[in-house]
Amino acid sequence: MKKLSECRVLLVDDAKANLDILVEGLKADHKLSLALNGETALQIAARTPPDLVLLDIVMPGLDGYEVCRRLRRMPETAETPIMFLSSLEEVQNKTRGFEAGANDYLTKPFDMLEVKARVRSLLKAKAYSDAVKEQMASELRVAREIQMGMLPHGFSEAQAAYGVELSAVLEPAREVGGDLYGVCPAGPERLVLFLGDVSGKGIPASLFMVRAVSLARLLSRQIAEPEHILARLNDELSADNPSGMFVTFLCAVFEPGRERLTLANAGHCRPLLLAAGQSPRWAVETLGTALGFEPGLEFQRTELPFRAGDAMVFYTDGVTEAFNPQAECYGDQRLLADAGSFAGQSPAAINAGFLAKVRAFANGAPQSDDLALLALRAGAPAPSGPGKGREP
Amino acid sequence: MPLEIQIQKNVAAGDAGAATVKLTGSLDTATAPELERQLAPVLAGPGKDIVFDLAQLKFISSAGLRVFANTRKALKERGGQASFINMQPQIQEVFEIIKALPGIRVFKDLAELDRYLAARQHSYEENR
Numbered sequence: 001m002k003k004l005s006e007c008r009v010l011l012v013d014d015a016k017a018n019l020d021i022l023v024e025g026l027k028a029d030h031k032l033s034l035a036l037n038g039e040t041a042l043q044i045a046a047r048t049p050p051d052l053v054l055l056d057i058v059m060p061g062l063d064g065y066e067v068c069r070r071l072r073r074m075p076e077t078a079e080t081p082i083m084f085l086s087s088l089e090e091v092q093n094k095t096r097g098f099e100a101g102a103n104d105y106l107t108k109p110f111d112m113l114e115v116k117a118r119v120r121s122l123l124k125a126k127a128y129s130d131a132v133k134e135q136m137a138s139e140l141r142v143a144r145e146i147q148m149g150m151l152p153h154g155f156s157e158a159q160a161a162y163g164v165e166l167s168a169v170l171e172p173a174r175e176v177g178g179d180l181y182g183v184c185p186a187g188p189e190r191l192v193l194f195l196g197d198v199s200g201k202g203i204p205a206s207l208f209m210v211r212a213v214s215l216a217r218l219l220s221r222q223i224a225e226p227e228h229i230l231a232r233l234n235d236e237l238s239a240d241n242p243s244g245m246f247v248t249f250l251c252a253v254f255e256p257g258r259e260r261l262t263l264a265n266a267g268h269c270r271p272l273l274l275a276a277g278q279s280p281r282w283a284v285e286t287l288g289t290a291l292g293f294e295p296g297l298e299f300q301r302t303e304l305p306f307r308a309g310d311a312m313v314f315y316t317d318g319v320t321e322a323f324n325p326q327a328e329c330y331g332d333q334r335l336l337a338d339a340g341s342f343a344g345q346s347p348a349a350i351n352a353g354f355l356a357k358v359r360a361f362a363n364g365a366p367q368s369d370d371l372a373l374l375a376l377r378a379g380a381p382a383p384s385g386p387g388k389g390r391e392p
Numbered sequence: 393m394p395l396e397i398q399i400q401k402n403v404a405a406g407d408a409g410a411a412t413v414k415l416t417g418s419l420d421t422a423t424a425p426e427l428e429r430q431l432a433p434v435l436a437g438p439g440k441d442i443v444f445d446l447a448q449l450k451f452i453s454s455a456g457l458r459v460f461a462n463t464r465k466a467l468k469e470r471g472g473q474a475s476f477i478n479m480q481p482q483i484q485e486v487f488e489i490i491k492a493l494p495g496i497r498v499f500k501d502l503a504e505l506d507r508y509l510a511a512r513q514h515s516y517e518e519n520r
Contacts (some may be wrong), residue, residue, distance in 0.1 A: 134401060199454035244462040246454070248489055289492040293461050297492070379494030 001131045002051070002190040007123045008033060010050035012041040012067065013085070014059040018108075021265050022054065022085075025112040026119065038062030049076040052122050053384055054115075055102070057086040057093070064330030065100045072101040079129075081122040085110065140175035140203075147176050147206055152183045161255050162191045163308075163380050167347035169355060170372040171318070177370035178205025178247070179316045180213045184220040189257050192220035192229070195314040195374045196249035197268065200291075205370075208245040212237060212291070216249075226264035227299040234266065234291040234299075246292035250314050254306060254376065261306035264299045266291045269317055271333075272339050274350070275308030280339035283312060313339070313350060318371025322358045325365045330358055348373035393451065395423035397430050401439065410441035410475075419456030427474035428459050435463065440472030443505065447478035452486050462492050468495035477505050 008031040012269040019034055020230045026032060033050060035041035037092045038061050045053070053071065057064035071077040083104035084097045094105045104118055148170075152158075155191060156165035168181055178198030186192050194216050215236050216229070223229045229251050237247065248268035254261050263271065263283060265291030273283035306312070315335075322330045338357045342350045351373045358371075396416040410482060411434050419427060434442065464474040475497045479487060484498075491498060499505040 197454075244465065246458065246461065246489075271439050271482050287488045288491040293465075293490060293493055 002127045004120060004123050004127070005029060006033075007031065007051035007127070008048065009119060009123075010035065010041060010045060010053045011037075012038070012059075012064070014052065015055040015056075015122075015326055018056070018085075020113070021197075022115070029116065030119070030123075038064070038067040041067055043073055044243055045077050045080075046074060050080060050307070051126055052119060053077070053080060053082045054085050056118070057088055068097070068100040068102055076231075079126075081126050082116060083122060085115070088347070110250040118381070137175075143203070143206065144172070144175045147172075147210065148211065151181060151287070154209050155183060156317060158183055158185055159380075161185060161188075162254065163257070163378070164191065164254065165347050165377045165379070166375070167351045168353050168371075168372070168374045172203050172206075172370045173318070173368055176203060176206035177201060178209045179318065179370040179372035180209050180216075180247075181314070181372055181374045182213060182217055182220070183374075184217055184358075186221045186253075189255050190224070192226075192251065193221065193254065193314070194229075194249065194251045195268070195316065195372060195378060196247045196291075197370070197372070198247045198314040201368070202246065202369065204243070206236075208247065208292075212247045212249070220251075224253070225301065225369060226253050226262055227301040228371055230264050230266050230288075230291065230299040231297065235295045237292040238295040239282075241292050244293075246290040248290045252312065252316075252376075254378070256378070259305055259307045261304045261310075261312060263302045264288070265302075266299060269315060269320055272313040272315075272335070273304065273312040274313065274339060274343060276344070277306070280336055280343075306378050307316060309344070309347075309377070311347065311350065311375060311377040313347075314353070314374040315354070316370065316372045317370040318367065319354060319358055319373065320347060321369055322362045322371070323364050323365055324361055324365055330361050334361065347377050350375045393418035396418055396425055396448075397425065399430060399434060401437075410443050411437075411439050412443045412445055414445045414448070418451040419449060420451060420453040421455040424453075424455040424459050427456075429446075431459070431463055435466045438472060440467065441475065442467060442472070443475045443477060445477055445502075446480065446483055447482065449483055452483050457486065457490055460496075462495070464484075464490075464493060465497045469485070473497060475499060475505055479499055 010033045011019055012018050014033045014036055035044055037059055055064045068082055081103040084102050085106050087108040091109040097105045159166055170179055181195040184192040196212055198208045217235055221234050231273050249266040250268045250271055252261055252263045265284050265288045266284055267288055270282040270284055272280055276281050281352045286300050288299050289297055320330055320332055320335055342353050354373055394417050398414040400412045466476055473495050477499045479500055
């Protein structure tokens with residue numbers, strides 16, 4: 001925790017005499033910054049964010065209320081404690097001060113002992129809350145590393161072994177999230193792919209994600225058919241699930257020798273099929289029930305021919321439910337329409353293309369959902385030659 | 393968007409009468425805990441069935457679905473069921489992922505629900 005002697009207090013008063021008294025009283029205990037008017041105070045706060053602001057109200061130019069409101073809007077000082085020091089002693093003035101975002105209010109003339117006591121109290125509260133936040137943030141950073149470590153790191157082995165191209169993207173909305181995917185080699189003729197989205201966000205979702213992804217990796221190697229993988233995963237996740245978490249989940253098994261892809265869906269957004277030479281379409285029609293609600297559910301399977309050049313895209317609703325500033329969402333139909341422009345492209349290019357389309361659509365609106373994409377294309381990667389920059 | 397919750401207990405139908413829960417607005421991460429809190433006393437009461445009227449529900453997230461799924465589970469454990477009426481198309485779509493669960497029933501409107509309840513009561517009396 002930050003020592004109180006290292007904390008910086010910004011003193012704002014248009015009367016130099018008042019500043020002198022405060023400086024005299026506080027300089028031995030804290031670092032100090034001084035401002036004789038509101039504008040200067042805001043500039044100093046932006047440049048050297050203080051740990052506490054002592055703020056006069058009646059000043060020429062910006063008054064203390066306005067300075068307080070602006071400090072609250074600045075990210076550097078949004079949560080910095082602010083104490084008004086004012087000769088205005090009406091209850092209405094005090095109320096207005098707290099409404100502007102202040103944490104404390106002391107009327108002039110003040111006793112220096114009381115100022116010092118309040119300053120210490122406010123700084124201690126700030127230091128404690130900073131320490132809690134810092135600890136939380138550092139734990140989340142480690143949690144994120146652990147979570148990201150559970151996802152595949154590279155696809156070169158699977159690509160070479162199964163004659164496919166793969167690409168994946170995962171962007172949690174917070175440090176940790178509930179989206180997941182996996183690519184599991186399960187014997188020479190079976191490559192299992194899955195992608196899921198746990199209900200909710202943040203830490204609760206990430207805990208359930210870890211459970212789902214671990215089980216899915218294990219079951220992918222033990223069970224041959226995707227619909228049976230889902231049934232078993234559902235049984236496991238439904239047991240001991242008191243908080244009623246659930247995960248929507250897609251599972252696919254690619255058999256290169258049979259040029260076949262078998263899919264099963266547990267309530268997840270329908271995957272996109274980009275078959276060579278055809279318009280994009282949904283790879284499965286059935287939605288199915290999400291995993292985790294109740295044991296004993298059965299899932300349907302869909303078999304598709306999947307030959308060299310055919311591509312499949314799994315995605316989470318962070319893609320289709322990306323919102324623009326007008327609160328409209330990207331949606332299924334845009335996804336299907338935009339997919340047309342990715343015909344014949346590599347999985348990496350398809351994912352990058354979707355991300356670009358979704359970002360352009362969202363147009364800067366903050367997104368609240370985790371986002372994941374997993375794309376597969378049958379057939380060995382095209383040899384990389386000179387690209388599109390070549391002169392005709 | 394906030395969520396407005398109106399809970400009506402239909403006492404006229406006796407102790408097994410359904411409670412009707414009308415939801416207006418958005419049922420998401422921010423609002424789901426409040427619905428959960430308000431449903432707790434209903435689930436602790438004697439009524440077996442709950443009808444959710446979703447005519448004014450504009451948006452539902454997975455956090456909202458979780459509340460419905462948990463309510464279904466609690467009711468099912470005592471032989472009751474959760475019914476849903478007046479679902480808008482965008483809600484219907486999200487709902488697909490829990491619709492198949494036993495103990496969840498979706499009806500077009502109140503009249504369809506009433507016909508179902510009447511039929512269920514009828515068959516119950518016939519079976520006595």
